[in-house]
Amino acid sequence: MGNWFKRNGTHFAIIGIFIAICFFYFTPAFQGKTLGQNDVTRAQSTQKEIMDYRDKDTTILWTNQILGGMPAFQIWAPYPNNITTHIIGGLKAVFPSPIDTVLLFLLGAYLLFCVLKLNPWLAAAGAIAVTFSSYNIILLVAGHANQAYAIAFFAPILAGIILTLRGKYFTGATLTALFLAIEIRSNHIQMTYYLLLAILILVIFEVVNAIRTKTVPAFLKALAYLGVATLLALAVNASTLWSTAEYSNDTIRGKSNLTKSSVKEPGNGLDKDYAYEWSEGVGETFTVLVPNLYGGGSGLAALDNNSAVVKAFVNKGIPEDQAVGYVQQLAGIGISTYWGDKQFTEGPFYFGAIVCFLFVLGLFIVKDRIKWWLLAAAILSVLLSYGRNFIFFSDLFFNYFPLYNKFRAVESIMVIAALCFPVMAFLAINEIIVTKDRTEIFKKLKIVLYVIGGFTLLLAVMPDLFFSFKSPQHLQIIQYLTQALKGDADFANSIGNAIVQDRIGLARADAIRSLVLILITFGVLWAFIKQKFNATVLSLILLAVTLVDMWQIDKRYLRDDSFVAKADIQKPQPREVDTFILRDKDPDFRVIDLTQPLKQDAITPYFYKSIGGYSAARLKRYDELIDNQMTKSLNQDVLDMLNTKYVITANPKTQALSMQTNATACGHAWFVKSVRYVNNADQEMQIISSFTPKDEAIVDKKFRSLIDEKQTIVDPAATITLTSYSPDHMVYQSGSTATMVAVFSEIYYDKGWKMLIDGVEKPYFRADYVLRAAQIPVGNHKIEFIFHPASYYTGEGISLAGSILLVLALGGVVYTETKKKPVKK
Known part of the structure; x- marks a missing residue:
């Protein structure tokens, strides 16, 4: 054990340096502050x-707080039998977020x-380049914690795979299983999917190499170990994956229920426009070298104060201090230093000027076959990131590649290139360090x-030679400015020209900065080739220069003032209307806030159960209901059946909020007088456009066998009331002198919900497009709806077994490595 610590002393020193870097970069986090992240709010x-x-x-595994009600799997759910849950929890307990x-x-x-056999100090420099790639830091600022966590495990998963492919079968496969298990547990399937695309390319290259070098048996052995490692990682996450897979078919990523609609519906997967909404501009690719080439963040x-826009206001006779205020107001009408075609952006993908320079050098001098995989994976990720800007290529994947159309914000696939560039x-x-004759390398370095x-x-001298620095909305913004300035077109144009000049200035400044870094890197390599210092000094210099390069850019997006005291984290504050509604102690009613976009509402669900809310994994049927019954006009019948008790509106002139009680809300549950059957979802959607939910239930004919029509009689005095509420366990009491159909104002989801009548499970069905319904027998009965999905609870048992196997394998690796004798030199 003592020899093991001695052999790995340099590694421990580097880990100490990493912790020190985190301390200085994220000092406020060590002081108990946290990031005031937009998405966290x-x-x-x-x-x-x-x-x-x-x-x-x-x-609870179900919540009624947002979008009428939905499973909690993609919001938050505990997975206690998954060993990685406790590993992640342990890290978060030791290191504050986002340092972990x-x-x-x-x-x-x-x-x-x-x-990859780099010396420790050079490996440390590379790790800094990978970590502080701007997108990773921007994710932390925006609050995309799961996404950042998932990306963090790309590198160690690849390390385990490469170890296995190079003959370290048991150690490599065990590490692959561990890191892949944590990757999956991070619960950002999109990032994991992108990693698997890159791994698929790696396997293809390895197959070709095995055939070419006649090492197929060794490759197949490695592949078998990796196959077992993958199965083990899947088993550890059985509960997570099973629940997600089961649920995904019913979300907006699943198949459309409608074939005829006023709203455009994709046949399967996401709507293409929605998926391509955040596409990387082709010209924006060069921000990997010059970060402010497209103006930085929105x-x-x-x-x-020295900007051309401020000067435009000053030249108009406005005092400078007032001019600065006016300039900031311009952001409210869409004027921005960012001039790409995304709706908005927090910042660019910046890989580092040093990294980009060395990446191109690597294409010429790296001999390891991994070079071709790095190049292919990087090119694929860049091309796919273009989305709507390279529609032919993107559509090939969107239309034909399995699962690709389930994901949006395609620009994020650039994270693959963000790893490939610094590795290369x-x-x-x-390669420069290990090569003895560096004459040829120096020639290529100069090229x-x-x-x-x-x-x-x-770019530094003539940035506008290649780029226009005008956003796609430039002319529209000028026209809007002209109207806002009461027809002063000259002033509006001067502001428009000034923002273009400011964008050029930002691009020029960063191009000069990148050029200086490239020249410094060239000079350092020239000095090393001329034997002015050794490999360790070279590695340390590159570590320092890389850290300075990335640190300076990242601080534009994650600064000390990005952190706030935990007590100061902004939470939605109750408005006057909220205070009034909160006096209602009914445990289960809904509210619709017409002052908020229904699919983006982050205010209403904080206080009570909402018709709106935000989820990228919302139920498809409910999404269709919003699009068809609540977008162009508001369907009162639909609001009633959803038990919408309160409606919040704003005065169009004063914007003062007001609240109306909806007297026709149907309540928690009710008996209907009749059932009308429909042939399909299109007909069902059409009929609920105008019906009487209190009197009739609209039911798909496939559920007809669950209703005994001969026994169904109307009892006007029948009652059914909610007696106990928990999101995943609701209890009702019914009383009637006849067998009747009851409709419940709860969202229908058939994978996990079961209904009990007096403790005995009975069938239920869907009514009114999204609600639960059941035939209730004559008499007084206790009716329970319980959410107990087998995908979660059975999956947890599989996770426990997988976790035990993983711990045993890790124990074997630790024992083997600590007992390993040092190689004699």
């Missing part, structure tokens, strides 16, 4: 009911570079300097 409303029950030591995530990035990337925060870059440095340095110089 929205998540507070989404998770409100779930967390309320969690505080009572109760786990950043350390995972650093350590995972460091492991990958060590497996808004005007990048501008100071530092493999190039390693790369001329190409990349020359291009960067052109």
Whole structure:
């Protein structure tokens, strides 16, 4: 054990440096502050009911707080039998957020570079380049914690795979199983999917190499180990994956229920326009080299008092202090330093000027066959990130590649390139270090300097030679400005020209910065080739320069003032109308806030059960209901059947909020006088456009066998009331002198909900497109709806078995490695 610590002393020192970097970069986090993340604020409303029950030591897997009601699997759910749940929990207990995530990035990337046989200090430099790629930091600022966590495990998963392919079968496969299990547990399937695309390319290259070198048996053995590792990772996450797979078919990523609709519906997967909404511009790709080439993030925060826009106001006779205020107001009408065609962006993909320079060098000098995989994976990710801007190629994947059409914001696939670029870059440095005759390398180094340095110089000298610096909405914004300025077209045009000049200035400044970094890198490599210092010094210099490069850019997006005291985290504050509605102690009614976009409402669900809300995995049927019954006009019958008790509106002139009680809301449950059968979802949607939900139930004919029409009689005095409420366990009491059909104002989902009548399970069915209904027998009865999905509870048993096997395998690896004797030199 002592020898093991001695052998790995350098690694421990580097880990200490990583922790120190985190301390200085994220000092406020060590002081107990947290990031005031936009998406975290929205998540507070989404998770409100779930967390309320969690505080009572109760786990719920269903919430009625948002979008009428939905499973909680993609919002928050505990997976206690999954060993990775406790690993992640342990990390978060030791290191405050987001330091735990950043350390995972650093350590995972460091492991990958060590497996690729770089010296420890060079591996540390590479790990810094991978970790502080701007998108990773921007994700932390935006609050996409799961996405960042998932990306952090890309590198260590690849390390395990490469170890296995290179003959370290048991160790490599065990590490692959561990890191893949945590990756899956991070619960960001989109990122995992992108990683699997990259791994698929790697396997193809390895197959070709095995055939070419006649090492097929060894490759098949490695593949078998990796297959077992994958199965083990899947078993550990059985509960997560089973629940997600079962639920996904009923979400907006599943098949449409409608064939005829006023709203465009995709046949399967997401709507293409929605999926391609955040597509990387082709020209924006060059922000990996020059970060502010497209103006940085949305808004005007990048501008100071010396900006051309401020001067335009000053030249109009407005005092400078007032001019600065006017400029910031321009952001409210869509004027921004960012001039790409995304709706908005927090910032660009910046891989690092040093990394980009070395990546191109690596294409010329790296001999390891992994080079071709890195290049292919990077090219694929860049091309797919273009989405609607390279529609032919994107559509090939969207229409024909399995599951690809389930994901949106296609620009995020650039995370694959963000890993490939620094890996190639530092493999190039390693090649320079291990090569004895560096004459040929130096020639190629100069060629790369001329190409990349020359291009960067052109961007610095004449940035508008290649780019217009005008957004697609430039003319519309000028027209709007002209109207806002009471017809002063000259002033509007001067502001428009000024923002273009400011964008050019931002691009020029960053191009000069990138050129300087490229020249410094070239100079350092020239000095090493001329034997001015050794490999360790070279590695340390590159570590320092890379850290400075990435640190400076990342601080534009994650600054100390991005952190706030936990007590100061903004939560939705109750408005006057909210205070009034909260006096209602009914446990289960809904509210619709017409002042909020229904699918983006982050306010209403924080206080009570809402018709609206936000979820990227909302139920497809409910989404269709909103699109067809609540978008163009509001269907009062639908509001009634959803037990919408209160409606919040705003005065169109004063914007003052008001609240109306909906007297016709149907309540928690009710007996109907008749059942009308329909042939399909289209007919069902059409009929609920105008019907009387209190009197009739609209039921698909496939449920007809669950209704005994001969026994059904109308009892006007029949009653059914909610007596106990929990989101996943509702109890009703009925009383009638006849067998009748009851409709419940709860969202129908047939995978996990069961209905009991006096303790005996009975069938139920769907009515009114989205609600639950059942035939209730004559007499007084206790009716229960209980959410107990087998996908979760049986899956937890499989997860426990997989976790035990994984722990045993890890124990074997630790024992083997600590007992390993040092290699004699």
